């Protein structure tokens with residue numbers, strides 16, 4: 001069965017200035033690799049709708065949401081934090097990025113597709129309840145998880161985050177909140193210098209030292225994430241799929257390769273098969289080395305589709 005691939009032309013309209021690594025070319029690089037790998041034939045493409053204010057406010061403070069609408073510039077660039085800005089296309093991009101994850105949840109819950117990947121930008125996992133930061137405006141994956149709980153009434157949802165940066169925004173949302181589990185790997189110490197220290201039991205943080213590679217990732221997934229996920233028995237799994245831990249990505253110093261992303265995705269899919277009728281919604285976070293990003297997304301999609309796929313990908 002085909003899996004969903006959800007994006008929006010609006011996501012290409014967000015630009016943060018010349019030379020900014022979080023650029024529209026990232027989505028082009030992914031599309032190029034979908035075609036050249038042949039995996040595009042087993043995807044069902046959907047256009048993302050815009051998220052509603054009500055959907056955003058399940059995660060974000062209403063005043064913060066209002067401020068993002070108010071600060072959206074008609075011309076030029078509006079700076080929200082040292083590395084996060086808005087241009088005239090940013091608000092629409094951010095609404096469609098969050099809307100893509102909402103739509104993915106709707107389609108997976110309806111049984112239209114077993115799982116879905118959202119190729120969206122801006123990314124989301126650094127966005128806190130009332131703060132934009134780290135290239136992120138709205139916390140797309142948390143908004144999707146909250147939709148699964150709030151709209152569909154799921155009792156337990158899990159977020160898995162393998163971006164090279166700690167998802168402080170997702171942790172901020174999940175921390176101590178019933179019905180959510182967050183498993184996260186990230187380079188540490190590293191931006192945003194969070195994710196260590198005393199944490200409640202529904203946050204499983206797995207920091208990795210600079211230079212760590214796939215062997216270290218696989219060990220921590222097997223030793224910490226999988227037992228926690230099996231114990232929690234999530235009814236839907238969400239993935240903050242950041243590919244900036246790839247060895248070719250000079251944003252950080254982890255050394256993952258495509259096969260590591262395929263492997264971790266297969267393990268996530270097995271958990272989803274055991275507890276969640278296979279339901280997975282994944283959304284793009286980081287990944288800035290364009291070729292490695294495209295190849296890694298293909299590996300992630302292969303992991304979502306599974307070894308039983310008849311398609312030779």
Ligand SMILES: [Zn+2]
Pocket residue numbers: 163164165242244285286287
């Ligand atoms: Zn990142």
